Amino acid sequence: MKKVYKAHILYTKERSCFEVLENGYIAVDDNGRVIGVATDLASLGCEDAEVTDFGDRLLIPAMNDLHVHAPQYRNQGIAMDLELLPWLQSYTFPEEMKYADTGYAERMYRRFVRDLWRFGTMRACVFATIHTESTRVLMRLFQEAGMGALVGKVGMNRNCPEGLTEQVEEMVRGYEELANDECPPLVRTIITPRFIPSCTPEMLRACGELAVKYQLPVQSHLSENKDEIAWVQELEPESSCYGDAYDRYGLFGQTPTVMAHCVWSDGEEVELMKRRGVMVAHCPTSNFNVASGMAPIRHFLDEGLHVGLGSDISGGHDLSIFRMMVYAIQVSKMHYQQNHELPFLTLSETFWMATKSAGSFFGRVGSFEPGYEFDALVIDDSDLNHDNYSLLERLERYIYLGDDRQITHRFCCGKAITEPKIII
Amino acid sequence: MKKVYKAHILYTKERSCFEVLENGYIAVDDNGRVIGVATDLASLGCEDAEVTDFGDRLLIPAMNDLHVHAPQYRNQGIAMDLELLPWLQSYTFPEEMKYADTGYAERMYRRFVRDLWRFGTMRACVFATIHTESTRVLMRLFQEAGMGALVGKVGMNRNCPEGLTEQVEEMVRGYEELANDECPPLVRTIITPRFIPSCTPEMLRACGELAVKYQLPVQSHLSENKDEIAWVQELEPESSCYGDAYDRYGLFGQTPTVMAHCVWSDGEEVELMKRRGVMVAHCPTSNFNVASGMAPIRHFLDEGLHVGLGSDISGGHDLSIFRMMVYAIQVSKMHYQQNHELPFLTLSETFWMATKSAGSFFGRVGSFEPGYEFDALVIDDSDLNHDNYSLLERLERYIYLGDDRQITHRFCCGKAITEPKIII
Numbered sequence: 001m002k003k004v005y006k007a008h009i010l011y012t013k014e015r016s017c018f019e020v021l022e023n024g025y026i027a028v029d030d031n032g033r034v035i036g037v038a039t040d041l042a043s044l045g046c047e048d049a050e051v052t053d054f055g056d057r058l059l060i061p062a063m064n065d066l067h068v069h070a071p072q073y074r075n076q077g078i079a080m081d082l083e084l085l086p087w088l089q090s091y092t093f094p095e096e097m098k099y100a101d102t103g104y105a106e107r108m109y110r111r112f113v114r115d116l117w118r119f120g121t122m123r124a125c126v127f128a129t130i131h132t133e134s135t136r137v138l139m140r141l142f143q144e145a146g147m148g149a150l151v152g153k154v155g156m157n158r159n160c161p162e163g164l165t166e167q168v169e170e171m172v173r174g175y176e177e178l179a180n181d182e183c184p185p186l187v188r189t190i191i192t193p194r195f196i197p198s199c200t201p202e203m204l205r206a207c208g209e210l211a212v213k214y215q216l217p218v219q220s221h222l223s224e225n226k227d228e229i230a231w232v233q234e235l236e237p238e239s240s241c242y243g244d245a246y247d248r249y250g251l252f253g254q255t256p257t258v259m260a261h262c263v264w265s266d267g268e269e270v271e272l273m274k275r276r277g278v279m280v281a282h283c284p285t286s287n288f289n290v291a292s293g294m295a296p297i298r299h300f301l302d303e304g305l306h307v308g309l310g311s312d313i314s315g316g317h318d319l320s321i322f323r324m325m326v327y328a329i330q331v332s333k334m335h336y337q338q339n340h341e342l343p344f345l346t347l348s349e350t351f352w353m354a355t356k357s358a359g360s361f362f363g364r365v366g367s368f369e370p371g372y373e374f375d376a377l378v379i380d381d382s383d384l385n386h387d388n389y390s391l392l393e394r395l396e397r398y399i400y401l402g403d404d405r406q407i408t409h410r411f412c413c414g415k416a417i418t419e420p421k422i423i424i
Numbered sequence: 425m426k427k428v429y430k431a432h433i434l435y436t437k438e439r440s441c442f443e444v445l446e447n448g449y450i451a452v453d454d455n456g457r458v459i460g461v462a463t464d465l466a467s468l469g470c471e472d473a474e475v476t477d478f479g480d481r482l483l484i485p486a487m488n489d490l491h492v493h494a495p496q497y498r499n500q501g502i503a504m505d506l507e508l509l510p511w512l513q514s515y516t517f518p519e520e521m522k523y524a525d526t527g528y529a530e531r532m533y534r535r536f537v538r539d540l541w542r543f544g545t546m547r548a549c550v551f552a553t554i555h556t557e558s559t560r561v562l563m564r565l566f567q568e569a570g571m572g573a574l575v576g577k578v579g580m581n582r583n584c585p586e587g588l589t590e591q592v593e594e595m596v597r598g599y600e601e602l603a604n605d606e607c608p609p610l611v612r613t614i615i616t617p618r619f620i621p622s623c624t625p626e627m628l629r630a631c632g633e634l635a636v637k638y639q640l641p642v643q644s645h646l647s648e649n650k651d652e653i654a655w656v657q658e659l660e661p662e663s664s665c666y667g668d669a670y671d672r673y674g675l676f677g678q679t680p681t682v683m684a685h686c687v688w689s690d691g692e693e694v695e696l697m698k699r700r701g702v703m704v705a706h707c708p709t710s711n712f713n714v715a716s717g718m719a720p721i722r723h724f725l726d727e728g729l730h731v732g733l734g735s736d737i738s739g740g741h742d743l744s745i746f747r748m749m750v751y752a753i754q755v756s757k758m759h760y761q762q763n764h765e766l767p768f769l770t771l772s773e774t775f776w777m778a779t780k781s782a783g784s785f786f787g788r789v790g791s792f793e794p795g796y797e798f799d800a801l802v803i804d805d806s807d808l809n810h811d812n813y814s815l816l817e818r819l820e821r822y823i824y825l826g827d828d829r830q831i832t833h834r835f836c837c838g839k840a841i842t843e844p845k846i847i848i
Contacts, residue, residue, distance in 0.1 A: 077808075079820075317750070333714075334758075387532075
């Protein structure tokens, strides 16, 4: 049975502008895919359909988070006064070790998935930990919630504490299990070497082979800060740039690849990313909090790179991708302030990055064009809408001022998604 | 009757660290002033007092907003894609003109005051408009709410649209009325030339004379962006810096003065601010949104300047001073990223700026030391507190992740402040 929803519909087919349908209709087929949008039922061929009417609310594509560490959820918003290394040693690694316990994992991961839901994120590209079993727990929780995710068991076997290291063979075995698990189409595993300094060449090679063998996507960190880049150069002296170090192991676009940060990616690396179709997960709050720098996103877009947004909990402190849009614009305004030849990101460009651009990593996701999976949020902004605002102003105000309270309905691939349960 | 409250008490006597009293008591006298804090009633001399027990909640000083444009409240979070000039011409000035209508003013200002309340801001330093009557409305609304405010009728008579300009004599007359109005001690007017380019020398001179005659504080904008600084130099060629241009008219510390932004304040200007005790209202979200730049707050603190935080609605988009703390730290981390000799702002420093430092502009406000006016917030962070966090981690998480929902009680000068009424 196809479904039809009525509301003020806003989305970005192109990055340069919004499509706006005042009192529009959107029709969705049995498979959860968009049939079309229109301002009348006739042009949708849906005159007889039952219409769910959302009245004066806004209907927009749901959010996609391209980079987030689920097991760092407990550490969200703490220890922000620490520098990177003590932060990793005292907070991040000890916390990740706890995920050897699947009970702890289930308790914390349930909150994590619930809070992604709260903030309207229906698809996420997630780092778990080295632990196969608790990674499986997280995948199950996404499945139960009906939300989409690519979940990575983390590969790491050097420069990390003893409790957070795994033999290459173990890692391969774990990944093969996850890859062979029967999974509904919305949840899959993703090859996730933590980053070059955490993985021996053997582990990186095994990761690349797994990606190709099981046709799995790849995620990791790239050029987040300058010390890290120098360290990678030391560890992989034959590589011409950080990205090339991944490339040599088959981890840079041989299968769909997303790299977080890219704050300092330069000419050659950008060229390679372009050639390989490597996607950028821009994580502006994290780049501020960890004092990494300000990624040159305007430059990336000009170069034709694919860019999405990531919350990067717990380097980032905020799960809301709407908040990431605000920060992304602000970062671009600092580049613009220094060089007026780099126009700052517009709202439509940033919305497009968070929806259609990021969504492309999960399939046909993030737009309301025909054939797209219907991932959507219904926004009741009546408490923010106290004067004669246009629909675009209402959306902008929601992005800048709103929070989870205004999201009244969430859809993923055509299904209404209800609040996932947590363990109190 | 003195009052005693029990909760986990956190505040900053010094900027370098938090005072933390687990299950502490705070005693407040009949005049709303703090008698003392302690972990037992006996040392407060309050064994017989009735205690209001807030249980596991946090009790912290309330927030102070040192720079906010009340009549731009409607424009909060819209038109962020515009550059400064079209934004002023198309959005800011037309909106401010509407405040000739006191009915419109009352409707919008009620929402503004209510939302300051929501986010825990109990004192604010506010720009109104040129209109004496609607400025008076705003002052009355603060009085009725029981919240503290310095409210400025805005002086402007050049480089602004016709409907937003006032003769010098009219301005003086309006200010004299406001200065002579009978006012409870928490609300007062403040001399508010918009900024040098908006005021003729005659108006600036009259402003300086009013400040001294009525012993009124002064607020304005300073060194927000480079074009503005060049323009001021053109308009006031004899001034040695932007701050000096104010100083020549008696508007730079002759009475207590707060200047918003100071993004580009340099050596000589900083020297003058130090000498004159001029306070900085740091508005980090606005400085991002309007592409002004990143104010060197670490440098200002090292120089001994007084610094507080401002939301600067609607250049800023967020009324929450907690959110300003996060942004202030992030800005300082970008300076640190570029120069490791500028340590980033710690949480206690930033909290201190928002409370005790900013509060000093309103009197003995912003701390829980004896004699301070009891401005406080009670925070129920149970929904954020899902693991074994320390009290300081809980506060940090609240600052980074919380919002108005967790604030259960608000106090200003000893009085519990209930939600101000809006007009629907």
